[in-house]
Amino acid sequence: MNVKKQFEEGLLTKNPVLVQLLGMCSVLAITTSLFNGLGMGISVTIILICSNVLISALRKVIPSQIRIASYIVIIAGFVTIVDLLLQAFLPDLAESLGVFIPLIVVNCIILGRAEAFASKNGVIASALDGLFQGIGYTVALVAMCVIRELLGSGTFGGGLLNGGEGIRIIPEGYPAMQMIMPVGGFLTLGFVVAGFQYYMRRRQSKKKEGVK
Amino acid sequence: MKKESTVVYFLRLTVTLLLICGIVAAVLAGVNTITKDKIAAIQEQKTLDAIAEVLPGVEGLEEMTLSGDTGIVKSAYASEEGYAVEVAPIGFDGEVTLMVGITSRGEVTGISVISHTETPGLGAVAAAKNQRGEAFRGQFVGQSGSLAVGENVDAISGATITSKAVTEGVNAALAFVAKNFGG
Numbered sequence: 042m043n044v045k046k047q048f049e050e051g052l053l054t055k056n057p058v059l060v061q062l063l064g065m066c067s068v069l070a071i072t073t074s075l076f077n078g079l080g081m082g083i084s085v086t087i088i089l090i091c092s093n094v095l096i097s098a099l100r101k102v103i104p105s106q107i108r109i110a111s112y113i114v115i116i117a118g119f120v121t122i123v124d125l126l127l128q129a130f131l132p133d134l135a136e137s138l139g140v141f142i143p144l145i146v147v148n149c150i151i152l153g154r155a156e157a158f159a160s161k162n163g164v165i166a167s168a169l170d171g172l173f174q175g176i177g178y179t180v181a182l183v184a185m186c187v188i189r190e191l192l193g194s195g196t197f198g199g200g201l202l203n204g205g206e207g208i209r210i211i212p213e214g215y216p217a218m219q220m221i222m223p224v225g226g227f228l229t230l231g232f233v234v235a236g237f238q239y240y241m242r243r244r245q246s247k248k249k250e251g252v253k
Numbered sequence: 254m255k256k257e258s259t260v261v262y263f264l265r266l267t268v269t270l271l272l273i274c275g276i277v278a279a280v281l282a283g284v285n286t287i288t289k290d291k292i293a294a295i296q297e298q299k300t301l302d303a304i305a306e307v308l309p310g311v312e313g314l315e316e317m318t319l320s321g322d323t324g325i326v327k328s329a330y331a332s333e334e335g336y337a338v339e340v341a342p343i344g345f346d347g348e349v350t351l352m353v354g355i356t357s358r359g360e361v362t363g364i365s366v367i368s369h370t371e372t373p374g375l376g377a378v379a380a381a382k383n384q385r386g387e388a389f390r391g392q393f394v395g396q397s398g399s400l401a402v403g404e405n406v407d408a409i410s411g412a413t414i415t416s417k418a419v420t421e422g423v424n425a426a427l428a429f430v431a432k433n434f435g436g
Contacts, residue, residue, distance in 0.1 A: 073372075102269070103269065103273070104265065104266055104269055106266055107266050107269065107270045110270060111269075111270060111273050114274055114277050115273070115277065117277075118280065118281055121281055121284075122280065122281065122284050125284050125285060125288045125292070126284065126288060128288065128291075128292045128295070129287070129288035129291035129292050129295070130288075130291070132295045218375070218411055221372075221375075222372075222375075
């Protein structure tokens with residue numbers, strides 16, 4: 042088990058959004074304000090840790106031929122339990138996260154990590170994998186949110202700071218509303234992935250030079 | 254390990270999957286039993302809060318039994334002083350559930366959005382608890398008869414469809430009261 046390597050994989054070399062390009066549907070749909078990004082990121086991280094742990098614990102019990110069906114049942118079950126508990130005991134949070142919770146079931150990061158990692162590794166390593174992949178997902182989401190919110194609504198921290206309105210940076214009337222519409226999601230994702238790949242290339246070539 | 258027969262092989266797969274599904278279903282049933290009443294109570298409280306918001310200080314409201322096809326009118330509460338009508342017009346992205354308060358003279362006292370799934374920053378402004386949201390909802394107060402976006406209602410910029418849906422809901426509520434109470 043190599044915690045440092047796992048951390049680096051989740052955040053950089055195997056970042057779920059920017060490298061594996063998993064879960065694009067929710068990434069494009071919800072990255073319109075900082076609150077949405079953080080909310081979705083944290084929800085996915087929690088579910089990812091739970092499902093990774095359970096699937097890793099059951100990896101020797103579940104026959105490989107029916108593993109996908111079993112994983113989906115387990116993940117959907119987890120998400121529904123969390124959804125019901127939130128609605129009953131934390132109604133305010135459930136209301137703000139309402140749209141994200143059903144999206145988590147169809148988020149392929151969860152199934153992807155179950156298949157690629159949790160089904161082959163121990164419980165603790167799987168929990169860490171869930172945590173780091175979740176952090177990587179959240180960071181990518183927050184980066185997209187900040188860009189789209191600034192260009193589209195002209196604010197920072199929407200839904201969180203300044204009583205939910207966010208701090209206004211660009212005066213009203215000037216922001217390009219398209220940026221918080223679907224087209225802005227695709228544009229931002231393209232530029233963020235390109236920028237990230239550029240950074241990773243430079244990082245790699247620097248490492249090579251260091252070896253020489 | 255001795256090679257298992259085809260029958261045992263299929264049985265092992267089916268039984269394992271059946272067990273997993275069974276356990277998950279049982280856990281879900283358990284969680285549902287614990288949370289069912291609480292969720293229903295919270296939903297009811299939300300409706301009551303919405304009524305109190307659109308008809309402040311009005312007491313003795315009783316839920317009406319609706320019969321037949323009432324269109325987008327979902328439920329209605331009546332008292333001598335006024336009516337609260339819950340409507341669910343179709344917005345940009347699914348239903349926008351609204352509570353509309355109407356006086357016995359057929360004037361709107363206020364509207365409150367109970368639930369919606371409109372675009373954040375655009376259609377969601379209609380439900381937002383900020384200056385723009387309150388300005389949009391406030392323009393319905395005191396209106397009566399039939400409303401139309403562009404005539405006596407200003408649309409939220411970038412959210413014409415949501416604005417029209419809300420207006421449609423208010424119109425349906427006004428028509429419902431006029432029809433049932435001769436408003």
